[in-house]
Amino acid sequence: MTFIEYLIQQTINALSLGSIYxxxxxxxxMVFGIxxxxxxxxxxxxxxxxxxxxxxxxxxxxxxxxxxxxILAVTLLGILMERVAYRPVRGAPDVIMLLTSLAVSIFIQxxxxxxxxxxxxxxxxxxxxxxxxxxxxxxxxxxxxxxVTIVITAILFILLTLFVxxxxxxxxxxxxxxxxxxxxxxxxxxxxxxxxxxxxxxxMAGIAGFLWAARLGKIDPLMGFIPLLKAFVAAVIGGFxxxxxxxxxxxxxxxxxxxxxxFLPPSLxxxxxxxxxxxxxxxLLIRPNGILGSTEREKV
Amino acid sequence: MLKIKNLVVAxxxxxxxxxxxxxxxxxxxxxxxxxxxxxxxxxxxxxxxxLKPISGxxxxxGEDTARLLPHEIVKRGISQSPEGRHxxxxxxxxxxxxxxxxxxxxxxxxxxxxxxxxxxFPILKERFNQVAGTLSGGEQQxxxxxxxxxxxxxxxxxxEPSLGLAPILVQRIFASIQKVRAEGGTVLLVEQNxxxxxxxxxxxxxxxxxxxxxxxxxxELRTNxxxxxxxxxx
Numbered sequence: 001m002t003f004i005e006y007l008i009q010q011t012i013n014a015l016s017l018g019s020i021y022x023x024x025x026x027x028x029x030m031v032f033g034i035x036x037x038x039x040x041x042x043x044x045x046x047x048x049x050x051x052x053x054x055x056x057x058x059x060x061x062x063x064x065x066x067x068x069x070x071i072l073a074v075t076l077l078g079i080l081m082e083r084v085a086y087r088p089v090r091g092a093p094d095v096i097m098l099l100t101s102l103a104v105s106i107f108i109q110x111x112x113x114x115x116x117x118x119x120x121x122x123x124x125x126x127x128x129x130x131x132x133x134x135x136x137x138x139x140x141x142x143x144x145x146x147x148v149t150i151v152i153t154a155i156l157f158i159l160l161t162l163f164v165x166x167x168x169x170x171x172x173x174x175x176x177x178x179x180x181x182x183x184x185x186x187x188x189x190x191x192x193x194x195x196x197x198x199x200x201x202x203x204m205a206g207i208a209g210f211l212w213a214a215r216l217g218k219i220d221p222l223m224g225f226i227p228l229l230k231a232f233v234a235a236v237i238g239g240f241x242x243x244x245x246x247x248x249x250x251x252x253x254x255x256x257x258x259x260x261x262x263f264l265p266p267s268l269x270x271x272x273x274x275x276x277x278x279x280x281x282x283x284l285l286i287r288p289n290g291i292l293g294s295t296e297r298e299k300v
Numbered sequence: 301m302l303k304i305k306n307l308v309v310a311x312x313x314x315x316x317x318x319x320x321x322x323x324x325x326x327x328x329x330x331x332x333x334x335x336x337x338x339x340x341x342x343x344x345x346x347x348x349x350x351l352k353p354i355s356g357x358x359x360x361x362g363e364d365t366a367r368l369l370p371h372e373i374v375k376r377g378i379s380q381s382p383e384g385r386h387x388x389x390x391x392x393x394x395x396x397x398x399x400x401x402x403x404x405x406x407x408x409x410x411x412x413x414x415x416x417x418x419x420x421f422p423i424l425k426e427r428f429n430q431v432a433g434t435l436s437g438g439e440q441q442x443x444x445x446x447x448x449x450x451x452x453x454x455x456x457x458x459x460e461p462s463l464g465l466a467p468i469l470v471q472r473i474f475a476s477i478q479k480v481r482a483e484g485g486t487v488l489l490v491e492q493n494x495x496x497x498x499x500x501x502x503x504x505x506x507x508x509x510x511x512x513x514x515x516x517x518x519x520e521l522r523t524n525x526x527x528x529x530x531x532x533x534x
Contacts (some may be wrong), residue, residue: 168402175388175399182386185348187374187403187451 001139009140010262011255016146018254019153020215023208024231025238025246026160027201033177033241034190034197035090037097041081041105043228045202046209049074050123050219051112053210057126066126071206078202079195112221120220123213131214149211156204157247164243169196177241233276237283239290248291253279301326301486302347302378302455307356307366309339309346316342318510319356324455324488329481331489331497331518333531334507340490341383343507344457347488348380349373360455375403377454381461383490385444389433393424396432396443400450409452417446420476438469445476455486462493474500494531498522506531 001009024042031039052070057063085104089096131145164170169192176183176193184190212227213219230253231246238249256279261269283290302324309317317339324330332340345351347358349370358366365373379400388396397417401410418425421442427435432443441461448456458477462470470493478500481487491497498504498518506514506527514527521527 171399172402174391175402178388178390179386181350181382182388184350184370185374185380185382185386186400186447187371187379189369189371191369 005139006262009142010258012140012142012146012150014255014258015251016149016254017258018251019149020208020211020227021230021234021253022247022250023153023156023204023211024227025234025250026243027205028228028231029235029238029241029243029246030173030177030197030201032235033243034173034180034194035086035097036094037086037101038232039081039086039201040098040101040228041108042201042205042231043224043226044105044108045074045078045205045224046212046227047112047219047221047224048077048108049206049209050126050213050223051116051221053126054121054123054219063126063128067210070210071203074206074209075199075203078198078205082194082198109221116221118221120218122217123219124217127210127214145211145214152207152211156207160200160243163200169193173197230276233280235290237280237290239292242290242292245290245292252291301328301361302488303357303359304343304347305357305359307343307346307358308354309342309351310354311342315354316510317346317353320507320510320512322505322512322515324486326454326486327481327484328503329477329487329489329501331491331501331504332507333491333494333497333504333521335531336492338507339510340507341459344380344382344459344488344490347373347378347457371403374451374453377452378457379448379451379453379455380457381441381444381448381459383459383463385440387432387435387440387443387447389431391432392429393432393435393443394428396447397424397450400447401452403451410450413450413452417449420449420479421446438465438472441465441469441473442476445473449480453485455488456480457488457490459490460492461489462491462496470496494527495522498532 024046028039028042031037049070052073053066056066056069081104085100086097089100131148132143134141134143164174172183172188173193173196175186176188176190180190208227209224213223231250234249234253235246236249237252238245238247253276257272257276260272260275304320304322306319306321307317308315308319320343322332332343334340342351346353349368349372353366357364360376360378365376388399397414401413404410423439424442424446427439432440435443445458445461461473461477465473474496477487477489489497489501498521501518504516504518504521505512506521514521514524516524
Protein backbone atom coordinates (compact mmCIF):
# COMPACT_ATOMS: atom_id res chain seq x y z
CA MET A 1 0.00 0.00 0.00
CA THR A 2 1.49 3.34 -1.02
CA PHE A 3 1.34 6.35 1.27
CA ILE A 4 -1.27 8.03 -0.95
CA GLU A 5 -3.46 4.93 -0.88
CA TYR A 6 -3.05 4.82 2.86
CA LEU A 7 -4.11 8.47 3.14
CA ILE A 8 -7.17 7.90 0.96
CA GLN A 9 -8.15 4.85 2.97
CA GLN A 10 -7.81 6.61 6.31
CA THR A 11 -9.52 9.77 5.08
CA ILE A 12 -12.58 7.77 4.07
CA ASN A 13 -12.58 6.00 7.42
CA ALA A 14 -12.25 9.31 9.24
CA LEU A 15 -15.04 10.94 7.22
CA SER A 16 -17.32 8.03 7.96
CA LEU A 17 -16.61 8.03 11.69
CA GLY A 18 -16.85 11.82 11.83
CA SER A 19 -20.21 11.66 10.03
CA ILE A 20 -21.73 9.48 12.73
CA TYR A 21 -20.40 11.76 15.46
CA UNK A 22 -21.78 14.72 13.54
CA UNK A 23 -25.28 13.21 13.27
CA UNK A 24 -25.33 12.72 17.03
CA UNK A 25 -23.67 16.06 17.80
CA UNK A 26 -26.20 18.05 15.76
CA UNK A 27 -29.08 16.92 17.94
CA UNK A 28 -27.11 17.66 21.09
CA UNK A 29 -26.09 21.08 19.86
CA MET A 30 -29.58 21.96 18.62
CA VAL A 31 -31.20 21.23 21.98
CA PHE A 32 -28.36 22.81 23.93
CA GLY A 33 -28.48 25.93 21.80
CA ILE A 34 -32.10 26.53 22.69
CA UNK A 35 -32.51 25.16 26.21
CA UNK A 36 -28.93 25.11 27.62
CA UNK A 37 -29.73 21.45 28.28
CA UNK A 38 -27.12 18.75 27.75
CA UNK A 39 -29.31 15.82 26.82
CA UNK A 40 -27.53 12.74 28.12
CA UNK A 41 -30.40 10.58 26.92
CA UNK A 42 -29.59 11.56 23.34
CA UNK A 43 -27.28 8.56 22.90
CA UNK A 44 -29.96 6.22 24.15
CA UNK A 45 -32.16 7.24 21.23
CA UNK A 46 -29.57 5.57 18.99
CA UNK A 47 -29.94 2.40 21.00
CA UNK A 48 -33.74 2.47 21.03
CA UNK A 49 -33.88 2.86 17.25
CA UNK A 50 -31.73 -0.24 16.85
CA UNK A 51 -33.79 -2.32 19.28
CA UNK A 52 -37.04 -1.32 17.61
CA UNK A 53 -35.54 -2.49 14.33
CA UNK A 54 -34.24 -5.67 15.92
CA UNK A 55 -37.73 -6.69 17.01
CA UNK A 56 -39.60 -5.38 13.97
CA UNK A 57 -37.42 -7.18 11.44
CA UNK A 58 -38.82 -10.59 12.42
CA UNK A 59 -42.27 -9.40 11.28
CA UNK A 60 -40.95 -9.75 7.74
CA UNK A 61 -41.95 -6.29 6.44
CA UNK A 62 -38.47 -5.70 5.02
CA UNK A 63 -35.67 -3.31 5.91
CA UNK A 64 -37.15 -0.12 4.40
CA UNK A 65 -40.37 -0.04 6.45
CA UNK A 66 -38.50 -1.26 9.54
CA UNK A 67 -36.01 1.58 9.19
CA UNK A 68 -38.74 4.20 8.78
CA UNK A 69 -40.78 2.86 11.69
CA UNK A 70 -37.71 2.77 13.96
CA ILE A 71 -36.79 6.36 13.16
CA LEU A 72 -40.41 7.37 13.69
CA ALA A 73 -40.42 5.59 17.05
CA VAL A 74 -37.34 7.42 18.38
CA THR A 75 -38.63 10.71 17.03
CA LEU A 76 -41.75 10.19 19.13
CA LEU A 77 -39.64 9.08 22.08
CA GLY A 78 -37.58 12.27 21.80
CA ILE A 79 -40.75 14.37 21.77
CA LEU A 80 -42.11 12.39 24.71
CA MET A 81 -38.88 12.98 26.66
CA GLU A 82 -39.25 16.70 26.15
CA ARG A 83 -42.88 16.74 27.23
CA VAL A 84 -42.56 14.48 30.24
CA ALA A 85 -39.08 15.18 31.60
CA TYR A 86 -37.62 18.38 30.20
CA ARG A 87 -40.54 20.78 29.89
CA PRO A 88 -41.23 20.81 33.65
CA VAL A 89 -37.63 21.82 34.38
CA ARG A 90 -37.36 24.32 31.55
CA GLY A 91 -35.69 27.49 32.82
CA ALA A 92 -34.47 25.73 35.96
CA PRO A 93 -30.78 25.99 36.90
CA ASP A 94 -28.45 24.12 34.51
CA VAL A 95 -27.55 21.54 37.14
CA ILE A 96 -31.18 20.49 37.52
CA MET A 97 -31.62 20.07 33.76
CA LEU A 98 -28.34 18.13 33.60
CA LEU A 99 -29.41 15.76 36.37
CA THR A 100 -32.83 15.34 34.78
CA SER A 101 -31.32 14.25 31.48
CA LEU A 102 -28.93 11.93 33.28
CA ALA A 103 -31.94 10.42 35.05
CA VAL A 104 -33.81 9.97 31.77
CA SER A 105 -30.77 8.24 30.28
CA ILE A 106 -30.27 5.88 33.22
CA PHE A 107 -34.00 5.16 33.25
CA ILE A 108 -34.13 4.20 29.57
CA GLN A 109 -30.95 2.12 29.75
CA UNK A 110 -32.16 0.20 32.78
CA UNK A 111 -35.60 -0.43 31.33
CA UNK A 112 -33.84 -2.10 28.39
CA UNK A 113 -31.44 -4.00 30.64
CA UNK A 114 -34.30 -5.24 32.83
CA UNK A 115 -36.68 -6.31 30.13
CA UNK A 116 -34.35 -7.26 27.29
CA UNK A 117 -31.18 -8.32 29.16
CA UNK A 118 -27.80 -6.58 28.90
CA UNK A 119 -26.53 -9.27 26.51
CA UNK A 120 -25.51 -7.81 23.14
CA UNK A 121 -27.56 -8.93 20.15
CA UNK A 122 -26.47 -9.32 16.58
CA UNK A 123 -27.40 -6.55 14.15
CA UNK A 124 -25.96 -8.44 11.17
CA UNK A 125 -29.22 -9.77 9.77
CA UNK A 126 -31.02 -6.45 10.06
CA UNK A 127 -29.15 -4.07 7.79
CA UNK A 128 -29.08 -5.00 4.09
CA UNK A 129 -26.12 -7.25 3.32
CA UNK A 130 -24.84 -5.00 0.54
CA UNK A 131 -23.58 -2.63 3.27
CA UNK A 132 -20.90 -5.15 4.21
CA UNK A 133 -19.45 -5.39 0.70
CA UNK A 134 -15.95 -3.94 0.46
CA UNK A 135 -15.03 -2.25 -2.81
CA UNK A 136 -11.38 -2.62 -3.79
CA UNK A 137 -9.46 0.05 -5.67
CA UNK A 138 -5.91 -1.14 -5.70
CA UNK A 139 -4.97 -1.55 -2.07
CA UNK A 140 -7.73 0.79 -0.92
CA UNK A 141 -10.78 -1.00 0.42
CA UNK A 142 -13.92 0.98 1.05
CA UNK A 143 -16.95 -0.75 2.46
CA UNK A 144 -20.41 0.28 1.36
CA UNK A 145 -21.35 1.18 4.92
CA UNK A 146 -18.71 3.92 4.88
CA UNK A 147 -19.97 5.31 1.59
CA VAL A 148 -23.58 5.18 2.73
CA THR A 149 -22.69 6.86 6.03
CA ILE A 150 -20.91 9.73 4.33
CA VAL A 151 -23.59 10.22 1.68
CA ILE A 152 -26.55 10.05 4.07
CA THR A 153 -24.88 12.51 6.41
CA ALA A 154 -24.13 14.92 3.58
CA ILE A 155 -27.75 14.77 2.38
CA LEU A 156 -29.06 15.34 5.89
CA PHE A 157 -26.75 18.35 6.35
CA ILE A 158 -28.00 19.92 3.17
CA LEU A 159 -31.63 19.36 4.17
CA LEU A 160 -31.01 20.71 7.65
CA THR A 161 -29.20 23.77 6.32
CA LEU A 162 -32.07 24.47 3.94
CA PHE A 163 -34.52 24.02 6.79
CA VAL A 164 -32.83 26.44 9.21
CA UNK A 165 -32.13 29.10 6.61
CA UNK A 166 -35.10 28.96 4.25
CA UNK A 167 -38.15 28.08 6.32
CA UNK A 168 -39.90 30.20 8.88
CA UNK A 169 -39.75 27.45 11.51
CA UNK A 170 -36.02 27.01 10.88
CA UNK A 171 -35.42 30.74 11.10
CA UNK A 172 -37.42 30.81 14.34
CA UNK A 173 -35.17 28.05 15.58
CA UNK A 174 -32.02 30.04 14.87
CA UNK A 175 -33.54 33.08 16.55
CA UNK A 176 -34.52 31.03 19.59
CA UNK A 177 -31.05 29.59 19.94
CA UNK A 178 -29.57 33.09 19.62
CA UNK A 179 -31.77 34.59 22.29
CA UNK A 180 -34.70 32.85 23.93
CA UNK A 181 -36.32 35.97 25.38
CA UNK A 182 -36.01 38.01 22.21
CA UNK A 183 -37.43 35.14 20.18
CA UNK A 184 -40.54 35.08 22.36
CA UNK A 185 -40.88 38.84 22.14
CA UNK A 186 -40.82 38.85 18.35
CA UNK A 187 -43.56 36.25 18.36
CA UNK A 188 -41.84 32.89 18.01
CA UNK A 189 -43.88 29.99 19.37
CA UNK A 190 -41.03 28.47 21.33
CA UNK A 191 -42.85 25.28 22.36
CA UNK A 192 -43.15 24.41 18.70
CA UNK A 193 -39.50 25.27 18.04
CA UNK A 194 -38.30 23.14 20.95
CA UNK A 195 -40.48 20.26 19.84
CA UNK A 196 -39.03 20.52 16.34
CA UNK A 197 -35.48 20.55 17.69
CA UNK A 198 -36.14 17.38 19.65
CA UNK A 199 -37.84 15.70 16.71
CA UNK A 200 -35.06 16.48 14.24
CA UNK A 201 -32.30 15.68 16.73
CA UNK A 202 -33.92 12.38 17.69
CA UNK A 203 -34.45 11.29 14.10
CA MET A 204 -30.80 12.03 13.33
CA ALA A 205 -29.70 10.14 16.43
CA GLY A 206 -31.80 7.19 15.29
CA ILE A 207 -30.16 7.21 11.87
CA ALA A 208 -26.75 7.50 13.52
CA GLY A 209 -27.70 4.51 15.68
CA PHE A 210 -28.30 2.38 12.58
CA LEU A 211 -25.01 3.43 11.03
CA TRP A 212 -23.14 2.81 14.28
CA ALA A 213 -24.72 -0.61 14.83
CA ALA A 214 -24.05 -1.58 11.21
CA ARG A 215 -20.33 -0.87 11.77
CA LEU A 216 -20.17 -2.85 15.00
CA GLY A 217 -22.57 -5.60 13.97
CA LYS A 218 -24.14 -5.76 17.41
CA ILE A 219 -26.33 -3.76 19.75
CA ASP A 220 -26.67 -3.56 23.53
CA PRO A 221 -28.54 -1.29 25.96
CA LEU A 222 -25.46 0.82 26.72
CA MET A 223 -24.28 1.21 23.13
CA GLY A 224 -25.28 4.88 22.98
CA PHE A 225 -22.91 6.03 25.67
CA ILE A 226 -19.61 6.12 23.78
CA PRO A 227 -20.97 7.87 20.66
CA LEU A 228 -22.80 10.32 22.94
CA LEU A 229 -19.56 11.11 24.74
CA LYS A 230 -17.73 11.56 21.45
CA ALA A 231 -20.49 13.75 20.05
CA PHE A 232 -20.38 15.80 23.22
CA VAL A 233 -16.64 16.29 22.81
CA ALA A 234 -17.21 17.17 19.15
CA ALA A 235 -19.82 19.76 20.07
CA VAL A 236 -17.56 21.28 22.72
CA ILE A 237 -14.58 21.41 20.36
CA GLY A 238 -16.73 23.06 17.72
CA GLY A 239 -18.35 25.55 20.06
CA PHE A 240 -21.35 24.26 21.94
CA UNK A 241 -24.73 25.25 20.60
CA UNK A 242 -23.56 26.05 17.08
CA UNK A 243 -24.65 23.53 14.43
CA UNK A 244 -21.76 24.31 12.10
CA UNK A 245 -19.39 24.04 15.03
CA UNK A 246 -20.76 20.65 16.02
CA UNK A 247 -20.23 19.32 12.49
CA UNK A 248 -16.68 20.68 12.26
CA UNK A 249 -15.87 19.36 15.72
CA UNK A 250 -17.22 15.93 14.78
CA UNK A 251 -14.98 15.67 11.74
CA UNK A 252 -11.96 16.99 13.65
CA UNK A 253 -12.60 14.25 16.16
CA UNK A 254 -13.14 11.59 13.48
CA UNK A 255 -9.86 12.48 11.78
CA UNK A 256 -7.95 12.73 15.04
CA UNK A 257 -9.15 9.33 16.15
CA UNK A 258 -8.52 7.49 12.89
CA UNK A 259 -5.10 9.02 12.28
CA UNK A 260 -4.05 8.46 15.88
CA UNK A 261 -4.79 4.76 15.48
CA UNK A 262 -2.92 4.78 12.20
CA PHE A 263 0.21 6.51 13.37
CA LEU A 264 0.50 5.41 16.96
CA PRO A 265 2.40 2.24 17.75
CA PRO A 266 -0.03 -0.65 18.28
CA SER A 267 0.80 -0.73 21.98
CA LEU A 268 -0.65 2.76 22.38
CA UNK A 269 -3.58 2.67 19.97
CA UNK A 270 -5.92 1.14 22.52
CA UNK A 271 -5.52 4.41 24.43
CA UNK A 272 -6.99 6.40 21.56
CA UNK A 273 -9.87 7.70 23.66
CA UNK A 274 -7.36 9.15 26.11
CA UNK A 275 -5.77 11.01 23.20
CA UNK A 276 -9.19 12.23 22.09
CA UNK A 277 -9.76 13.81 25.47
CA UNK A 278 -6.28 15.31 25.50
CA UNK A 279 -7.27 16.92 22.22
CA UNK A 280 -10.40 18.27 23.90
CA UNK A 281 -8.33 19.77 26.70
CA UNK A 282 -5.89 21.33 24.24
CA UNK A 283 -8.64 22.91 22.16
CA LEU A 284 -10.31 24.30 25.25
CA LEU A 285 -7.03 25.73 26.51
CA ILE A 286 -6.49 27.60 23.28
CA ARG A 287 -10.11 28.43 22.43
CA PRO A 288 -12.27 28.11 25.56
CA ASN A 289 -15.46 28.60 23.54
CA GLY A 290 -14.59 26.07 20.86
CA ILE A 291 -13.60 26.54 17.25
CA LEU A 292 -16.68 28.47 16.17
CA GLY A 293 -17.72 29.61 19.63
CA SER A 294 -17.93 33.31 20.26
CA THR A 295 -17.72 35.22 23.48
CA GLU A 296 -20.70 37.47 23.80
CA ARG A 297 -20.10 40.62 25.71
CA GLU A 298 -22.68 43.21 26.50
CA LYS A 299 -22.06 46.53 24.83
CA VAL A 300 -22.62 49.91 26.30
CA MET B 301 -56.61 50.15 24.95
CA LEU B 302 -54.65 48.40 27.69
CA LYS B 303 -56.15 48.08 31.11
CA ILE B 304 -54.35 46.42 33.98
CA LYS B 305 -56.27 45.71 37.17
CA ASN B 306 -54.92 44.60 40.55
CA LEU B 307 -52.06 42.72 38.95
CA VAL B 308 -50.05 40.52 41.31
CA VAL B 309 -46.90 38.88 40.01
CA ALA B 310 -44.30 36.90 41.94
CA UNK B 311 -40.97 35.17 41.40
CA UNK B 312 -41.36 32.10 43.56
CA UNK B 313 -42.07 33.44 47.03
CA UNK B 314 -41.04 36.97 46.28
CA UNK B 315 -43.91 39.19 45.26
CA UNK B 316 -42.75 41.72 42.68
CA UNK B 317 -46.03 43.46 41.86
CA UNK B 318 -48.50 43.82 44.69
CA UNK B 319 -51.69 44.58 42.83
CA UNK B 320 -51.04 47.38 40.38
CA UNK B 321 -53.59 48.97 38.08
CA UNK B 322 -52.85 51.13 35.10
CA UNK B 323 -54.42 52.30 31.88
CA UNK B 324 -53.06 53.14 28.46
CA UNK B 325 -55.45 54.76 25.99
CA UNK B 326 -55.02 54.55 22.23
CA UNK B 327 -52.59 57.19 20.98
CA UNK B 328 -51.14 57.90 24.40
CA UNK B 329 -47.54 57.89 25.53
CA UNK B 330 -47.63 56.62 29.09
CA UNK B 331 -44.56 56.21 31.23
CA UNK B 332 -43.93 53.98 34.20
CA UNK B 333 -41.11 55.34 36.34
CA UNK B 334 -39.49 54.14 39.51
CA UNK B 335 -36.20 53.06 40.93
CA UNK B 336 -34.29 49.87 40.25
CA UNK B 337 -36.21 46.83 41.46
CA UNK B 338 -39.55 48.60 41.77
CA UNK B 339 -41.20 46.11 39.40
CA UNK B 340 -41.23 48.04 36.12
CA UNK B 341 -39.66 45.31 34.01
CA UNK B 342 -41.83 42.70 35.72
CA UNK B 343 -44.88 44.66 34.63
CA UNK B 344 -43.80 44.74 30.96
CA UNK B 345 -42.78 41.06 31.01
CA UNK B 346 -46.23 40.17 32.30
CA UNK B 347 -47.96 42.23 29.62
CA UNK B 348 -45.85 40.43 27.00
CA UNK B 349 -46.73 37.05 28.47
CA UNK B 350 -43.23 36.11 29.62
CA LEU B 351 -44.55 35.99 33.19
CA LYS B 352 -47.94 34.80 34.37
CA PRO B 353 -49.73 36.80 37.05
CA ILE B 354 -50.94 35.22 40.29
CA SER B 355 -54.07 37.33 40.18
CA GLY B 356 -55.50 40.38 38.50
CA UNK B 357 -56.28 41.01 34.86
CA UNK B 358 -54.73 42.47 31.75
CA UNK B 359 -57.30 43.55 29.20
CA UNK B 360 -56.18 44.58 25.74
CA UNK B 361 -58.80 45.78 23.27
CA GLY B 362 -61.45 44.14 25.39
CA GLU B 363 -59.75 40.74 25.56
CA ASP B 364 -58.13 39.21 28.64
CA THR B 365 -54.54 38.53 27.55
CA ALA B 366 -53.01 37.59 30.91
CA ARG B 367 -52.99 33.87 30.14
CA LEU B 368 -51.87 34.08 26.51
CA LEU B 369 -48.45 32.94 25.34
CA PRO B 370 -45.93 35.57 24.20
CA HIS B 371 -46.36 34.80 20.49
CA GLU B 372 -50.13 35.13 20.76
CA ILE B 373 -49.71 38.54 22.36
CA VAL B 374 -47.40 39.72 19.58
CA LYS B 375 -50.00 38.52 17.09
CA ARG B 376 -52.60 40.74 18.78
CA GLY B 377 -50.42 43.81 18.26
CA ILE B 378 -48.30 44.28 21.37
CA SER B 379 -44.56 44.21 20.90
CA GLN B 380 -41.71 44.97 23.22
CA SER B 381 -38.18 46.27 23.06
CA PRO B 382 -36.77 44.60 26.17
CA GLU B 383 -34.39 45.85 28.80
CA GLY B 384 -30.83 45.03 27.83
CA ARG B 385 -31.92 45.11 24.16
CA HIS B 386 -31.61 41.36 23.51
CA UNK B 387 -30.76 41.78 19.88
CA UNK B 388 -29.71 38.69 17.89
CA UNK B 389 -26.01 39.43 18.20
CA UNK B 390 -24.71 36.95 15.63
CA UNK B 391 -27.21 37.88 12.95
CA UNK B 392 -27.05 40.95 10.74
CA UNK B 393 -29.04 44.12 11.27
CA UNK B 394 -31.22 43.19 8.30
CA UNK B 395 -31.90 39.70 9.65
CA UNK B 396 -32.77 41.16 13.05
CA UNK B 397 -35.33 43.46 11.45
CA UNK B 398 -36.82 40.69 9.31
CA UNK B 399 -37.15 38.51 12.41
CA UNK B 400 -39.21 41.28 13.96
CA UNK B 401 -41.76 40.59 11.23
CA UNK B 402 -41.61 36.81 11.56
CA UNK B 403 -45.34 36.41 12.11
CA UNK B 404 -46.29 38.46 9.08
CA UNK B 405 -46.85 37.46 5.47
CA UNK B 406 -47.61 40.83 3.89
CA UNK B 407 -44.25 41.37 2.20
CA UNK B 408 -45.09 44.76 0.75
CA UNK B 409 -46.21 46.13 4.11
CA UNK B 410 -43.14 44.63 5.77
CA UNK B 411 -40.91 46.49 3.33
CA UNK B 412 -42.81 49.68 4.07
CA UNK B 413 -42.34 49.20 7.79
CA UNK B 414 -38.65 48.62 7.26
CA UNK B 415 -38.45 51.91 5.38
CA UNK B 416 -40.28 53.55 8.27
CA UNK B 417 -37.70 52.14 10.72
CA UNK B 418 -34.95 53.57 8.47
CA UNK B 419 -36.52 57.03 8.62
CA UNK B 420 -36.47 56.80 12.42
CA PHE B 421 -32.96 55.37 12.59
CA PRO B 422 -31.06 56.05 9.34
CA ILE B 423 -27.92 54.45 10.82
CA LEU B 424 -29.62 51.04 10.64
CA LYS B 425 -29.80 51.35 6.87
CA GLU B 426 -26.06 52.04 6.72
CA ARG B 427 -25.37 49.10 9.01
CA PHE B 428 -27.86 46.80 7.25
CA ASN B 429 -25.41 44.01 6.42
CA GLN B 430 -23.33 44.36 9.55
CA VAL B 431 -23.46 41.74 12.30
CA ALA B 432 -25.61 43.20 15.06
CA GLY B 433 -23.15 42.30 17.83
CA THR B 434 -20.64 44.74 16.36
CA LEU B 435 -22.96 47.74 16.68
CA SER B 436 -22.43 50.33 19.40
CA GLY B 437 -24.75 50.29 22.39
CA GLY B 438 -26.86 53.12 21.03
CA GLU B 439 -27.19 51.47 17.63
CA GLN B 440 -28.19 48.22 19.29
CA GLN B 441 -30.90 50.06 21.18
CA UNK B 442 -32.16 51.55 17.92
CA UNK B 443 -32.15 48.08 16.41
CA UNK B 444 -34.12 46.68 19.34
CA UNK B 445 -36.79 49.37 18.94
CA UNK B 446 -36.74 48.97 15.16
CA UNK B 447 -37.19 45.22 15.48
CA UNK B 448 -40.14 45.74 17.81
CA UNK B 449 -41.71 48.09 15.25
CA UNK B 450 -41.34 45.49 12.49
CA UNK B 451 -44.27 43.51 13.88
CA UNK B 452 -46.36 46.61 13.15
CA UNK B 453 -47.61 46.87 16.73
CA UNK B 454 -50.59 48.87 17.90
CA UNK B 455 -49.01 49.10 21.33
CA UNK B 456 -45.26 49.45 21.73
CA UNK B 457 -43.64 48.55 25.04
CA UNK B 458 -40.21 50.04 25.67
CA UNK B 459 -38.13 48.88 28.60
CA GLU B 460 -35.32 51.25 29.64
CA PRO B 461 -34.36 52.44 26.17
CA SER B 462 -31.91 54.95 27.69
CA LEU B 463 -30.05 52.40 29.80
CA GLY B 464 -26.29 52.81 29.59
CA LEU B 465 -26.38 55.34 26.75
CA ALA B 466 -24.56 58.66 26.42
CA PRO B 467 -26.83 61.71 26.87
CA ILE B 468 -26.69 62.63 23.17
CA LEU B 469 -27.93 59.15 22.21
CA VAL B 470 -30.62 59.25 24.87
CA GLN B 471 -31.88 62.46 23.24
CA ARG B 472 -31.96 60.81 19.85
CA ILE B 473 -33.81 57.72 21.12
CA PHE B 474 -36.38 59.83 22.92
CA ALA B 475 -36.89 62.00 19.86
CA SER B 476 -37.71 58.88 17.85
CA ILE B 477 -40.11 57.65 20.52
CA GLN B 478 -41.89 60.99 20.28
CA LYS B 479 -42.03 60.58 16.54
CA VAL B 480 -43.60 57.13 16.78
CA ARG B 481 -46.23 58.57 19.08
CA ALA B 482 -46.80 61.65 16.91
CA GLU B 483 -47.65 59.34 14.01
CA GLY B 484 -50.42 57.70 15.99
CA GLY B 485 -48.55 55.01 17.85
CA THR B 486 -49.38 54.06 21.41
CA VAL B 487 -46.40 53.66 23.72
CA LEU B 488 -45.87 52.38 27.25
CA LEU B 489 -42.42 53.52 28.29
CA VAL B 490 -40.59 52.15 31.32
CA GLU B 491 -37.72 54.35 32.46
CA GLN B 492 -35.33 54.99 35.29
CA ASN B 493 -34.47 58.24 33.59
CA UNK B 494 -37.62 59.87 34.94
CA UNK B 495 -36.78 63.38 33.83
CA UNK B 496 -36.48 62.44 30.17
CA UNK B 497 -39.49 60.17 30.29
CA UNK B 498 -41.72 62.80 31.82
CA UNK B 499 -40.68 65.34 29.21
CA UNK B 500 -42.17 63.35 26.37
CA UNK B 501 -44.99 61.43 28.09
CA UNK B 502 -48.65 62.37 28.41
CA UNK B 503 -49.19 60.63 31.69
CA UNK B 504 -47.05 58.78 34.17
CA UNK B 505 -47.23 56.24 36.95
CA UNK B 506 -44.72 56.04 39.77
CA UNK B 507 -43.94 52.53 40.89
CA UNK B 508 -42.32 51.87 44.23
CA UNK B 509 -41.67 48.42 45.74
CA UNK B 510 -44.34 46.77 43.60
CA UNK B 511 -47.04 49.38 44.19
CA UNK B 512 -48.17 52.36 42.22
CA UNK B 513 -47.81 55.28 44.59
CA UNK B 514 -48.68 58.11 42.23
CA UNK B 515 -50.41 58.63 38.94
CA UNK B 516 -50.86 61.93 37.18
CA UNK B 517 -50.19 63.78 33.98
CA UNK B 518 -46.52 64.01 33.13
CA UNK B 519 -46.55 67.70 33.82
CA GLU B 520 -47.96 67.27 37.30
CA LEU B 521 -45.40 64.59 38.08
CA ARG B 522 -42.58 66.79 36.85
CA THR B 523 -43.51 69.47 39.34
CA ASN B 524 -44.45 67.15 42.19
CA UNK B 525 -42.01 67.75 45.02
CA UNK B 526 -41.88 64.11 46.11
CA UNK B 527 -41.16 62.88 42.63
CA UNK B 528 -38.62 65.60 42.21
CA UNK B 529 -36.81 64.59 45.37
CA UNK B 530 -36.91 60.85 44.77
CA UNK B 531 -36.54 60.50 41.02
CA UNK B 532 -35.47 63.75 39.46
CA UNK B 533 -32.49 64.36 41.69
CA UNK B 534 -33.84 67.36 43.63
